Amino acid sequence: MLDDADRERLRKIVSHPIAVEPGRDLIPEGKTPRDIHFITEGAACRYKILPDGRRAIVALLLPGDFCDLHVDLLGHMDHSIGALTDCTFSRVAAAEVDEILLTYPAIGQACRRAELVDAAITREWVVNVGRRSSEQQLAHLFCELYFRLNSVGLAQDHHFPMPFTQNALGDMLGITSVHVQRTMGRLRDKGLIVQQGRQLQIPDFERLATAGDFDPAYLHLHPRHL
Amino acid sequence: MLDDADRERLRKIVSHPIAVEPGRDLIPEGKTPRDIHFITEGAACRYKILPDGRRAIVALLLPGDFCDLHVDLLGHMDHSIGALTDCTFSRVAAAEVDEILLTYPAIGQACRRAELVDAAITREWVVNVGRRSSEQQLAHLFCELYFRLNSVGLAQDHHFPMPFTQNALGDMLGITSVHVQRTMGRLRDKGLIVQQGRQLQIPDFERLATAGDFDPAYLHLHPRHL
DNA sequence: CGACGGGTTGAGCCAGCTCAATGGGCGTGG
């Protein structure tokens, strides 16, 4: 990973934060942003709109995740980036990125690694969304959320922020909000999750992981705390 | 993209081909292959096995696609690579790759681009597998197949090889082979596809694309023939 | 205090599933 000097280099070229309200887009599909964006606060998503108007969320962006690193080589966004909660992004000018990458290969490698983990998560979503029952899907999603938030210091002690509407959850899993409601009810009844406002508690992680067929290997987290 | 000199450099470090029979694995989940593999003939897939034994295919590998470029940074395979038909792979020694990448940045860029397209396709699969009806799913898959095969010179004139069993198709789409059967029947009845042995014909591409909500933008193909 | 954006609950429907049986193509061995 990066050392402190690398982090300092990055900090210098980051511009002022951009705030985006829930439901608004940071970047719409088809656009070719010149600069690179990443999320620093809140939660956003990659999504596509279907012909009948439904929104398909294909990835969740949590603090630290890049939004559009791939645009330099792919040329245009094949999906939109939208805010799910109040969130803030930072921008790095493309020219500066190019220069940094040429000079400090460790940073480029860290970026490529982030892209590869993003792809690995997307593969797991294909499985989640395509094969598992709604109960497994939700359980799996909550496990993923806990691990990912924990890895950036936003979750501990079996608690984590879960500020998504049932509608947003449905759009992540390909089910209706009505069905999210009933399914969360079942998870609650089984004691697998406890809702406390916009926080979620996982009393017994092992049980939830089993219920959701969750194995964190695909997240490729660096061995850390936990 | 690469110039002829780059291509020549690549050719030199490629080792003898590896043949794999349908149903066999080139690389099993959890392994850490030292060398890089790519497919030169036939069709393979990335897949994961679910606890109940079902196989979830999360990506299709066609001639020219890399299998495990990501292992250097991610450390281990989070899925298996299996052959769907008789196919052959080539191997490039890891050490040679590292050297080439350092010396010829254009090659590294082409590899990263391939990874990014792979990721873009996976995102579209999340949509396909999670949201669309079985009829749309199949139509979409056939459109993708046609474009991808065409881009490597393996499909023209509305015809392309489609050697997959209904079981394999079901594992790509998350539906049962019985349902694949009935759905293909419906596509046939509507005249959207014509089966000729292991070839598929698409009489009217526009109609199939509409039926499958297919837009090739996500494939990020270089403007070429077609 | 009215409107609005969520969450909650009920009732009926249907796409895709399961289970089950049949048929056809092809390689293998007698």
Next chain:
DNA sequence: CCACGCCCATTGAGCTGGCTCAACCCGTCG
């Protein structure tokens, strides 16, 4: 040359998870 076995495609019949439609409730905000 035929018989057998195997794998895959095909077809029927009944079941069910998740959907749609439709209320109603509650907290928040102008």
